[in-house]
Amino acid sequence: MTFKNKAKGARCENELYDILVKGGYRCIRCAGSGTKEESNADLIAGNKNRKFCIEVKSSKKTDKYITKKQIEEFMIFADLFGLEPVIAVKFNRQGWFFLSPRELEDSGKNWKVSLKIAQEKGKRFSQFF
Numbered sequence: 001m002t003f004k005n006k007a008k009g010a011r012c013e014n015e016l017y018d019i020l021v022k023g024g025y026r027c028i029r030c031a032g033s034g035t036k037e038e039s040n041a042d043l044i045a046g047n048k049n050r051k052f053c054i055e056v057k058s059s060k061k062t063d064k065y066i067t068k069k070q071i072e073e074f075m076i077f078a079d080l081f082g083l084e085p086v087i088a089v090k091f092n093r094q095g096w097f098f099l100s101p102r103e104l105e106d107s108g109k110n111w112k113v114s115l116k117i118a119q120e121k122g123k124r125f126s127q128f129f
Helices: 003-022 068-081 115-121
Strands: 026-029 043-046 051-059 063-067 084-091 095-099 110-114
Touching (some): 051 063, 051 068, 063 068, 068 110, 095 115, 110 115
Antiparallel strands (some): 043 051, 063 110, 084 095
């Protein structure tokens, strides 16, 4: 991952962090997410009723690919801590969509979230949280 991509990813994580906090959730951004083996989530958020483990993605294109290994480790992490796993994806000029990892498409060696699937199966912030 290039520095530019890391910076964009960090901006998106911070943006979603702010949205969650304004929405009444307590939230932490996981340091080193995506760069260290042990960091399997980007954000952890919760309130009295629900707790989430969130993987944050963004894309200029209509498809975003995530390695199967990354999703597997993310799911293990969420299960270990008793958190609800969420894929948060932001498509340029389309905004945020929130999906369960079960809604990702199998594309062979990767999982894929397409804009079409996000629009059909994903939820907006107020619908999901």
